[in-house]
Amino acid sequence: MDLAMIGLGRMGGNMARRLLRAGFGVLGYDQASEAVRALEAEGLVAAPSLEALRGLLPAPRTVWLMLPAGAITENTLSELANVLEPGDLVIDGGNAYYKDSQRRAARLAERGILFADVGVSGGVWGLENGYGLMLGGTPEVARRLEPVLRALAPSPDSGWVHAGPVGAGHFAKMVHNGIEYGMMQALAEGLNLLRKKREFGFDLARLTEAWRHGTVIRSWLLDLTAQYLASDQDLGDIAPVVADSGEGRWTVLEAVELGVPIPVITQSLFTRFESQDEEDYDERLLAVMRKMFGGHGVRKAQD
Known part of the structure; x- marks a missing residue:
């Protein structure tokens, strides 16, 4: 054995x-x-x-x-x-x-x-x-x-x-996962921007498939994304909640301790936190503030 x-x-x-x-x-x-x-x-x-x-x-x-x-x-x-x-x-x-x-x-x-x-x-x-x-x-x-x-x-x-x-092995994996957070976030944001540009009618499956070959951003993450989009671009059955395993948090905490700026990784972690917030209390407060100082309308929760 x-x-x-x-x-x-x-x-x-x-x-x-x-x-x-x-x-x-x-x-x-x-x-x-x-x-x-x-x-x-x-x-x-x-x-x-x-x-x-x-x-x-x-x-x-x-x-x-x-x-x-x-x-x-x-x-x-x-x-x-x-x-x-x-x-x-x-x-x-x-x-x-x-x-x-x-x-x-x-x-x-x-x-x-x-x-x-x-x-x-x-x-x-x-x-x-x-x-x-x-x-x-x-x-x-x-x-x-x-x-x-x-x-x-x-x-x-x-x-x-x-x-x-x-300690070096787990530290390296921690940073690896932090980088992963940032790469995933960049892909998600870019593809969302393309989808919202309705006038061009982008086919995200075909576009991501093309990006997989010869482009600077070709990667395994892109491969997996293109694979999924080929079967489902609407993502209607996917809840907009992204978990974090803990390594992103450790990466940000270590950066704070060392005084090293990692804004992309930090923001991608905070975006995950935001997706996990079922109450959205801060966004509700923002809507109320905007109403109070500017008289802007507020959408009710059932709208």
Whole structure:
């Protein structure tokens, strides 16, 4: 058995599948037993509990976590600290805050347990296309993990990087996601402007498809956008609510701490916040103010 994968949700499950296809022995654990059963048919060996990892994995053990940031990751690492032994390695591949990763690495180091943080990008397409991987850890840990990274990446020699010491992997992924926010916002705003120019009758599906070839803005995000618009340009069934996973917030907070201006990323984050505001209280207040000082009409909510 080469390593354990803890957390077999959509991302973790597909990463386990990619490793299994590459010939790795993968031991898996997830609180959702159906996620484990779905992978057993593909060669995954199920672990009945976290405590069982010590007996099922040969030392030195490698345990890769793909769990949500926050309490779930924190509690799992606390359990693993009592299970693993000096020389074992824990990798956090979730979207954790980099300062949490640094703190966790220091805590595990007191027990002689190694830690690495890996920012993972690729989404639902990673199983077939490979994952972008940003590793934070010591050079020794990077050498130890290299075979796994080469198997998960789009190709053995591209798409993965040893970004720096512990914390660097999650910091790089944090900024990556902040850039993603800005790119998505620019595409959305530009296409909305084109749609509102009614006199030209732009076919956004044909236009975005054309942009995919030879233009400066060609990108995977544009590819995915063009793919969806080819089937639906009106988006009538899509609620105008955009979630934020937390990494955009961390990026903006870090920029404030460092005094680095990132206006595009910041505004794209605030736009997401605005889309999540069901009350729209500030916009209602603006309408009232305009009525009070200028006598302008106010539309009622049912209008």
